[in-house]
Amino acid sequence: xxxxxxxxxxxxxxxxxxxxxxxxxxxxxxxxxxxxxxxxxxxxxxxxxxxxxxxxxxxxxxxxxxxxxxxxxxxxxxxxxxxxxxxxxxxxxxxxxxxxxxxxxxxxxxxxxxxxxxxxxxxxxxxxxxxxxxxxxxxxxxxxxxxxxxxxxxxxxxxxxxxxxxxxxxxxxxxxxxxxxxxxxxxxxxxxxxxxxxxx
Amino acid sequence: xxxxxxxxxxxxxxxxxxxxxxxxxxxxxxxxxxxxxxxxxxxxxxxxxxxxxxxxxxxxxxxxxxxxxxxxxxxxxxxxxxxxxxxxxxxxxxxxxxxxxxxxxxxxxxxxxxxxxxxxxxxxxxxxxxxxxxxxxxxxxxxxxxxxxxxxxxxxxxxxxxxxxxxxxxxxxxxxxxxxxxxxxxxxxxxxxxxxxxxxxxxxxxxxxxxxxxxxxxxxxxxxxxxxxxxxxxxxxxxxxxxxxxxxxxxxxxxxxxxxxxxxxxxxxxxxxxxxxxxxxxxxxxxxxxxxxxxxxxxxxxxxxxxxxxxxxxxxxxxxxxxxxxxxxxxxxxxxxxxxxxxxxxxxxxxxxxxxxxxxxxxxxxxxxxxxxxxxxxxxxxxxxxxxxxxxxxxxxxxxxxxxxxxxxxxxxxxxxxxxxxxxxxxxxxxxxxxxxxxxxxxxxxxxxxxxxxxxxxxxxxxxxxxxxxxxxxxxxxxxxxxxxxxxxxxxxxxxxxxxxxxxxxxxxxxxxxxxxxxxxxxxxxxxxxxxxxxxxxxxxxxxxxxxxxxxxxxxxxxxxxxxxxxxx
Numbered sequence: 001x002x003x004x005x006x007x008x009x010x011x012x013x014x015x016x017x018x019x020x021x022x023x024x025x026x027x028x029x030x031x032x033x034x035x036x037x038x039x040x041x042x043x044x045x046x047x048x049x050x051x052x053x054x055x056x057x058x059x060x061x062x063x064x065x066x067x068x069x070x071x072x073x074x075x076x077x078x079x080x081x082x083x084x085x086x087x088x089x090x091x092x093x094x095x096x097x098x099x100x101x102x103x104x105x106x107x108x109x110x111x112x113x114x115x116x117x118x119x120x121x122x123x124x125x126x127x128x129x130x131x132x133x134x135x136x137x138x139x140x141x142x143x144x145x146x147x148x149x150x151x152x153x154x155x156x157x158x159x160x161x162x163x164x165x166x167x168x169x170x171x172x173x174x175x176x177x178x179x180x181x182x183x184x185x186x187x188x189x190x191x192x193x194x195x196x197x198x199x200x
Numbered sequence: 201x202x203x204x205x206x207x208x209x210x211x212x213x214x215x216x217x218x219x220x221x222x223x224x225x226x227x228x229x230x231x232x233x234x235x236x237x238x239x240x241x242x243x244x245x246x247x248x249x250x251x252x253x254x255x256x257x258x259x260x261x262x263x264x265x266x267x268x269x270x271x272x273x274x275x276x277x278x279x280x281x282x283x284x285x286x287x288x289x290x291x292x293x294x295x296x297x298x299x300x301x302x303x304x305x306x307x308x309x310x311x312x313x314x315x316x317x318x319x320x321x322x323x324x325x326x327x328x329x330x331x332x333x334x335x336x337x338x339x340x341x342x343x344x345x346x347x348x349x350x351x352x353x354x355x356x357x358x359x360x361x362x363x364x365x366x367x368x369x370x371x372x373x374x375x376x377x378x379x380x381x382x383x384x385x386x387x388x389x390x391x392x393x394x395x396x397x398x399x400x401x402x403x404x405x406x407x408x409x410x411x412x413x414x415x416x417x418x419x420x421x422x423x424x425x426x427x428x429x430x431x432x433x434x435x436x437x438x439x440x441x442x443x444x445x446x447x448x449x450x451x452x453x454x455x456x457x458x459x460x461x462x463x464x465x466x467x468x469x470x471x472x473x474x475x476x477x478x479x480x481x482x483x484x485x486x487x488x489x490x491x492x493x494x495x496x497x498x499x500x501x502x503x504x505x506x507x508x509x510x511x512x513x514x515x516x517x518x519x520x521x522x523x524x525x526x527x528x529x530x531x532x533x534x535x536x537x538x539x540x541x542x543x544x545x546x547x548x549x550x551x552x553x554x555x556x557x558x559x560x561x562x563x564x565x566x567x568x569x570x571x572x573x574x575x576x577x578x579x580x581x582x583x584x585x586x587x588x589x590x591x592x593x594x595x596x597x598x599x600x601x602x603x604x605x606x607x608x609x610x611x612x613x614x615x616x617x618x619x620x621x622x623x624x625x626x627x628x629x630x631x632x633x634x635x636x637x638x639x640x641x642x643x644x645x646x647x648x649x650x651x652x653x654x655x656x657x658x659x660x661x662x663x664x665x666x667x668x669x670x671x672x673x674x675x676x677x678x679x680x681x682x683x684x685x686x687x688x689x690x691x692x693x694x695x696x697x698x699x700x701x702x703x704x705x706x707x708x709x710x711x712x713x714x715x716x717x718x719x720x721x722x723x724x725x726x727x728x729x730x731x732x733x734x735x736x737x738x739x740x741x742x743x744x745x746x747x748x749x750x751x752x753x754x755x756x757x758x759x760x761x762x763x764x765x766x767x768x769x
Contacts, residue, residue: 018323018407025399029433036441036471040456049462123454127462130454134445 023172027179034183037135038190044127045198054128054195057119064107065188071100072181075174082170094154101147108140132191139187146180149173241325242740246332247311248636253336254304261295264288266700269693275681285677286360293363298390299339304625305486306397309425313401315731315738316419318410318747323403327396334393338386345382359383364472367457367465372450381450388443391436398432401425411748419729420503423510424489427517428482435478442471466531473524481520484616485513487624488555491577494631495559497727498574499566502753505558512551519548529600538597545595552588556581572646576627579654583619587612608668614661634724638736639717645709649702656698663688728753
């Protein structure tokens with residue numbers, strides 16, 4: 001290689017986007033947080049000293065899950081519409097996403113009311129109750145944070161504040177939303193499939 | 201929809217900032233100083249604030265340690281009540297890890313990383329300020345427990361459950377009042393601050409390097425802080441999760457760690473040490489980072505084996521995530537568990553040994569200048585070696601069964617945290633103080649500091665290996681005279697006098713040199729990384745012009761245009 005090649009400065013200097021790297025870090029650290037609650041849930045499976053037991057009281061949350069998984073698709077449509085600057089479509093899909101997320105929260109709340117008042121399962125009842133409410137509650141609280149973020153974007157959009165410079169901000173909110181969805185896959189698997197199969 | 205996205209930035213007038221005029225902003229007034237500190241988002245000021253508050257907590261926790269040593273000077277001594285003693289070792293341990301080690305390392309990262317990679321600030325300056333203030337609040341909150349924790353129940357004051365707060369000591373029946381809650385919530389907050397700062401460091405390094413600084417051309421300091429920040433975002437959340445569970449147990453009567461309801465006290469230990477062992481590397485890798493900058497400069501040679509150093513750091517981080525249960529050999533695990541964790545612990549000595557060889561390789565054949573930063577680094581090499589050797593000894597399971605929870609362990613980790621970490625921090629202070637304040641730290645006072653502290657350190661902690669062998673358990677508030685522990689405890693306490701004297705010289709030096717120190721100039725050590733390319737202290741924007749680099753030693757290239765590094769890398 002000639003020295004002339006070496007002396008010439010790199011032609012292009014591109015570094016990754018701060019928001020994307022920041023969001024990846026946030027998702028990594030949140031995953032580490034969730035993994036401990038998941039481990040606690042799995043560790044305590046079958047260690048209940050008294051009822052109620054998971055298979056007696058838990059029902060597979062079809063509607064809630066459908067809503068949450070569906071919202072991952074709608075937020076994607078919204079993003080696509082944003083990039084095409086079809087604002088009508090954007091608002092429609094974004095609001096749809098928020099409605100699905102809100103329905104998921106309503107569904108979880110209804111499930112909890114049922115468990116608390118009809119099945120007598122609280123955080124104090126047994127290790128199943130403690131780990132269940134901690135894990136599902138942690139996820140639900142993330143859905144609520146996601147809803148707040150979605151709401152902020154929605155209001156900013158209504159006030160005409162979504163500038164092409166902000167597309168990446170919106171994209172990050174949808175990344176977060178997808179992450180919350182992905183966590184739900186794990187929770188479903190651990191709590192409503194593996195947990196229910198383990199007798200006691 | 202025309203309301204959206206119609207304005208473009210191109211045709212906007214450049215925004216003129218109005219002059220800042222706030223009440224009390226006359227320069228030098230107390231309000232102005234406080235406003236300056238509270239409102240700042242400058243990475244250099246925040247870095248110094250991190251270090252300053254870390255040193256403040258260091259003094260408080262150090263005084264606690266001194267009182268602990270005085271209590272242990274005589275057998276059957278009644279200087280400290282047993283419950284006061286328990287609070288002191290708990291607060292000493294918690295403060296030294298979370299309020300001294302962590303903030304000082306974040307302080308170094310905050311101050312140096314942006315300058316070393318040639319940028320103007322951290323990626324998220326406001327998040328940076330948030331991280332600092334949350335940390336400071338968590339520290340004040342922890343110490344407020346001395347006043348606040350008795351609460352309405354009039355039971356307990358500061359936390360007294362030990363820094364790893366084993367269950368069931370933390371359960372309501374055994375820890376009445378609010379002391380454990382103060383501990384839990386303070387650590388939870390501290391974790392939030394640490395994680396936000398770690399995310400900030402990662403984003404800064406990945407997204408803001410100056411032109412030409414590829415990952416392979418970053419100073420090793422920056423590389424090692426990538427690893428530290430990564431460990432923080434992976435290892436802190438388990439601690440936060442455990443604290444959330446503990447809070448649920450204490451406030452909502454959950455059963456996580458309640459053995460009578462099927463909960464598990466051992467699970468707390470696992471969760472704590474899944475955090476706790478990587479934490480040791482979170483603390484010590486910054487020490488490696490500082491040594492990797494100082495040793496080459498004072499040996500007048502580039503670092504030996506740069507890529508291997510990076511690889512060793514990354515593998516230390518990776519292995520450190522799988523060694524946690526070596527803290528739990530006495531709990532009674534399966535032989536498979538014991539074997540796995542003993543082996544993984546021993547394996548981690550390999551990359552660590554590689555590092556030590558690389559530092560020695562850097563010094564070998566170099567033109568060594570025995571300035572103060574180098575002195576501390578050389579002491580670090582020796583002391584860290586001793587710490588590592590006792591570490592490998594403790595990894596041998598039957599050996600650990602004998603010596604777990606004895607003073608041998610106390611000696612081991614004080615050799616790590618003082619002999620290695622604190623020594624590199626001191627080295628870093630002597631090395632970068634001229635950059636931060638424009639004046640050199642006084643050499644004579646520095647030598648007093650170094651020799652007093654080194655003598656004191658070894659006199660204090662070396663005998664603890666022996667009292668550990670003789671069976672003295674840690675955390676006992678007193679002991680009988682006929683155990684043969686007396687002489688070792690007395691030597692140990694005498695050493696503290698030298699350490700305290702050394703620290704006094706250091707603190708005096710920090711203040712004295714701020715006013716009377718020799719002018720440093722931009723590059724007092726004839727060093728090679730970018731922080732020495734700007735003025736001392738650096739302007740708020742760090743560089744007039746963002747630099748461009750072609751090699752790992754940009755300042756060498758600048759000073760030796762006839763023989764630049766980039767020809768050989």
